[in-house]
Amino acid sequence: MFQLQEYFGSLTIIDFIAAFLYIMLGFVIAKLTARYASRILKGKVPQHLLAFTSKVVFYMIFLISVILALIVLGAEKYIAGILVTGGVVGVILGFASEKAVSNFISGIFLLVDRPLNIGEPVKIKNEAGTVTDISFLSTKIKTWDGRYVRFPNSEVFNATITNYGKYVARRLDITVGVAYKEDPYKIVETVKKAVEEHPYVLAEPEPEIFVESLGESSVNIAIRVWVPSPIWFKVRKEIVSIVKNKLEREGIEIPFPQIVVWFRTPLELKQG
Amino acid sequence: MPPLNQKYFVSNTIYLKLKSSITLSPKEKATVYFKAPIDIGVVLYKDDVNTIIDRITLTKEKYAIYGPIENGLICRFYITDVHHEEPEITMGEAVVKVEIDNVSNYFIELSKIVIPVEGINIFYKGERAHYGLFKVNIETPDSISIKYVKEVKIPGFYRTPITVGQFKEHLKMEWGAN
Numbered sequence: 001m002f003q004l005q006e007y008f009g010s011l012t013i014i015d016f017i018a019a020f021l022y023i024m025l026g027f028v029i030a031k032l033t034a035r036y037a038s039r040i041l042k043g044k045v046p047q048h049l050l051a052f053t054s055k056v057v058f059y060m061i062f063l064i065s066v067i068l069a070l071i072v073l074g075a076e077k078y079i080a081g082i083l084v085t086g087g088v089v090g091v092i093l094g095f096a097s098e099k100a101v102s103n104f105i106s107g108i109f110l111l112v113d114r115p116l117n118i119g120e121p122v123k124i125k126n127e128a129g130t131v132t133d134i135s136f137l138s139t140k141i142k143t144w145d146g147r148y149v150r151f152p153n154s155e156v157f158n159a160t161i162t163n164y165g166k167y168v169a170r171r172l173d174i175t176v177g178v179a180y181k182e183d184p185y186k187i188v189e190t191v192k193k194a195v196e197e198h199p200y201v202l203a204e205p206e207p208e209i210f211v212e213s214l215g216e217s218s219v220n221i222a223i224r225v226w227v228p229s230p231i232w233f234k235v236r237k238e239i240v241s242i243v244k245n246k247l248e249r250e251g252i253e254i255p256f257p258q259i260v261v262w263f264r265t266p267l268e269l270k271q272g
Numbered sequence: 273m274p275p276l277n278q279k280y281f282v283s284n285t286i287y288l289k290l291k292s293s294i295t296l297s298p299k300e301k302a303t304v305y306f307k308a309p310i311d312i313g314v315v316l317y318k319d320d321v322n323t324i325i326d327r328i329t330l331t332k333e334k335y336a337i338y339g340p341i342e343n344g345l346i347c348r349f350y351i352t353d354v355h356h357e358e359p360e361i362t363m364g365e366a367v368v369k370v371e372i373d374n375v376s377n378y379f380i381e382l383s384k385i386v387i388p389v390e391g392i393n394i395f396y397k398g399e400r401a402h403y404g405l406f407k408v409n410i411e412t413p414d415s416i417s418i419k420y421v422k423e424v425k426i427p428g429f430y431r432t433p434i435t436v437g438q439f440k441e442h443l444k445m446e447w448g449a450n
Contacts, residue, residue, distance in 0.1 A: 168343065
């Protein structure tokens with residue numbers, strides 16, 4: 001305590017004001033530079049990486065201003081010690097909060113590996129929705145039914161992630177069953193014409209319509225078309241209706257499940 | 273206006289599928305014309321700002337991917353004949369003039385061309401519309417560059433005062449043209 005008093009006693013009010021100004025100026029410059037970095041990188045790097053870079057820039061500049069303020073206060077000989085102490089404390093805290101460190105490191109890996117980005121439709125551990133945030137410690141999604149789900153980054157990193165929006169187009173698979181009495185070639189042509197009329201069913205890769213299997217109650221026709229990923233679900237809803245209406249208009253029967261029952265001995269009708 | 277789609281997904285190029293392919297010998301040049309779709313834009317002009325509030329498509333609207341599904345381009349798709357003179361067009365179509373220069377040492381077969389149409393003005397005269405000139409430079413079979421020549425004027429035609437999106441002069445057809 002005596003030493004501290006003695007130490008501060010050697011400083012003037014000007015030194016304190018200068019140190020304070022260094023910190024304030026550093027804060028302002030850090031804010032402005034981070035904002036500028038964010039602006040010039042916007043559109044060039046993914047959104048989550050943009051936020052990350054902006055934070056790194058801010059803390060780096062602010063840290064430099066704090067070190068300068070300490071030098072003004074004559075603490076240059078203690079700075080190395082402070083940094084070493086900070087490092088040791090960091091390591092201790094790290095061990096004490098292993099999960100947080102694990103999430104943090106996973107967060108960095110996620111930023112580098114980029115299996116998902118903000119705004120993309122994904123499925124993580126049976127929860128599907130749109131990614132709303134990827135921070136250092138967690139990843140948040142808004143599920144299709146409007147729930148907020150937060151995953152620790154270590155779980156996201158180790159989980160199987162399905163990203164529905166990573167590629168520009170996605171295939172839409174629909175199977176429709178038609179009655180055995182119908183001509184399969186006519187059906188294939190009819191369905192092909194119907195789906196090709198839709199503007200968002202891509203002309204290339206070409207739609208594929210074919211007889212997929214002979215089912216118990218129906219001949220199953222497979223419809224495989226490619227659509228732009230952002231409107232996959234919209235097109236799916238429309239295509240199902242379009243195909244059903246077209247088959248109905250053409251008089252093609254979509255059968256209900258049916259069972260042919262065979263009797264070992266023919267049935268006899270008895271009049272009572 | 274060019275048929276750009278930015279409502280559900282971004283499409284700012286036109287994929288012209290040629291009904292008959294064009295074959296060029298090494299160092300050969302050719303000038304051809306295609307037909308490409310245009311849209312009619314409904315524009316609100318206020319305080320010197322053009323805001324497109326709707327677009328009307330008069331041709332069949334279709335899209336296709338140029339390139340692989342992982343990172344290809346979603347383009348407006350149109351099938352066209354190859355013409356050696358300016359063709360007659362119908363409402364909703366515009367003429368595209370293309371100068372092709374095969375600077376490579378290969379025989380090249382072109383069956384498709386992708387043109388960038390974002391930020392360009394359409395030329396019009398009555399019901400006739402014209403995209404202007406595109407230059408196609410073939411360096412290798414897998415490296416074809418398309419350039420829109422903005423300085424070109426079509427005699428007797430007016431330029432539409434409205435452009436949509438950011439003008440991009442060049443496009444590289446990195447997945448070939450066959």
